[in-house]
Amino acid sequence: MMRRAGWISALAAASVTALALAGCSGGAAASGSSTVEVKLSIPDPIGSSVGMAAQHFADEVKAKSNGSVKVTVIPNGTSFGGDQNAAVSRVQSGSLDAVILSTSVYAATDKKMNAVSLPYLFSSVDQEVKYLDGAPGKELLSDLAQSGTKGLAMLSRTPREVTNSVRPIQTPDDLKGLKIRVPGNPLWTKFFSAVGASPTPMNFSEVYTALQTGAINGQENPVEVPATNKFAEVQKYLSMTNHMSDAFVLAISDKKWNSLDSKDQQALQASADDTAAFKTKNDAQLADTQVKQLESQGMKVNDLSPEGAAQFKTIARSLYPQFADTVGGADFLKTTVDFVDGQ
Known part of the structure; x- marks a missing residue:
């Protein structure tokens, strides 16, 4: 599916070769133990x-x-x-x-x-x-x-995406004022606050009802979550934000x-x-498959605009110094960012 092509590449060659185990024929099962x-x-x-x-x-x-x-x-x-x-x-x-x-x-x-x-x-x-x-x-x-x-x-x-019942998300401006359910973790709350949303920590068991009643406007999770929890019944838009993993x-x-x-x-x-x-x-x-399923159930699916993706990343990266303690210290933060940026 084209909208995921930039994120999920063909991985047919990614299978790991099985380790040959010497002497397996003499193992416990073969010897009757x-x-x-x-x-x-x-x-x-x-x-x-x-x-x-x-x-x-x-x-x-x-x-x-x-x-x-x-x-x-x-x-x-x-x-x-x-x-x-x-x-x-x-x-x-x-x-x-x-x-x-x-x-x-x-x-x-x-x-x-x-x-x-x-x-x-x-x-x-x-x-x-x-x-x-x-x-x-x-x-x-x-x-x-x-x-x-x-x-x-x-x-x-797979990365996390945003669903909501108000409008498609293409730039940070589109999130302004939306109540988005997030886990109770500062990585989520600080990021969604910085892009203008109203992050709302909530137990997952309460999310469907909160979406249904309008207590929250949306949520964010890998696509599997809205697909398997029937969120298409209470959400109109799936935006491929790929914002966190x-x-x-x-x-x-x-x-x-x-x-x-x-x-x-x-x-x-x-x-x-x-x-x-x-x-x-x-x-x-x-x-x-699940994106197609959600589309068939009436959800409207969109990618970020190139400008929107750049805006999101700029805001996110500006927050990294605030996350040093959250990720175990400045040293591991640097190790992480240097490794990824060096790819």
């Missing part, structure tokens, strides 16, 4: 982009471990009562085996995770993937080791990781690397 189970908890339904990635990981682990490791996906946050912050603590303690959670969740304990979501940091998904695969992403994963967690992979996510972390508790032999650890790591590539490609395909 019991299979090791890893329970992978995710906050979203199995049919979501995260659910698809989790199932892909499970399938890859089964193949790469020759059946000696079984990954069981537990969707909908049922294993942690929907409390994602509690899930972080539980994987650290080992009472959860493994999780896929957003960087914004981990940011509650490691502010550097917020750096992924700096407004207008990335100009494309390819650029985000390079950041996640590169030195900054590796640093974020290594930080998890300080709290009893093995970070296996950083998984990209976040990512997901595939992680396993040290307790579970250390209980695995080296061949099984290799299988999990290779599967995680493959899953990161799978999610990027699969998300791009899903996003295009």
Whole structure:
């Protein structure tokens, strides 16, 4: 779809080559010993982009471990009562085996995770993937080791877009006076205030009703969110603002990781690397389909004007010095910006 061409490039060649595991035929499954189970908890339904990635990981682990490791996906946050912050603590303690959670969740304990979501940091998904695969992403994963967690992979996510019921958004002026639901995070509240909107933090469970009653005019999320939550019923415009991104972390508790032999650890790591590539490609395909779905349901979809995109980026970048503490300090802010601008 042309409107996403600048953001989501063709990724057919992005698949990660599977790691050849020496001696797999002598693994636990082949020798008749019991299979090791890893329970992978995710906050979203199995049919979501995260659910698809989790199932892909499970399938890859089964193949790469020759059946000696079984990954069981537990969707909908049922294993942690929907409390994602509690899930972080539980994987650290080992009472959860493994999780896929957003960087914004981990940011509650490691502010550097917020750096992924700096407004207008990335100009494309390819650029985000390079950041996640590169030195900054590796640093974020290594930080998890300080709290009893093995970070296996950083998984990209499609950028966030604005929906509203008043007018299409093409320049910052179009946001003036609009009440836009945002997460309760200074990256969001400061950015949307700076571009003239009225940022309104709100629990996501309340958003549909608030849109329906007019308590808020709009919200911002990756396209998957309005598509799967029937926002076309209460929103008229989808503007491809691509204003912020976040990512997901595939992680396993040290307790579970250390209980695995080296061949099984290799299988999990290779599967995680493959899953990161799978999610990027699969998300791009899903996003295009979901934009068309929203259009067919009556939403009007527009790109930013070139002038508007430049105005948004200028405003966003002017805020970066204010975000140093929010992203873990001036040093990591500089590391992040230098890495991305050097691409």
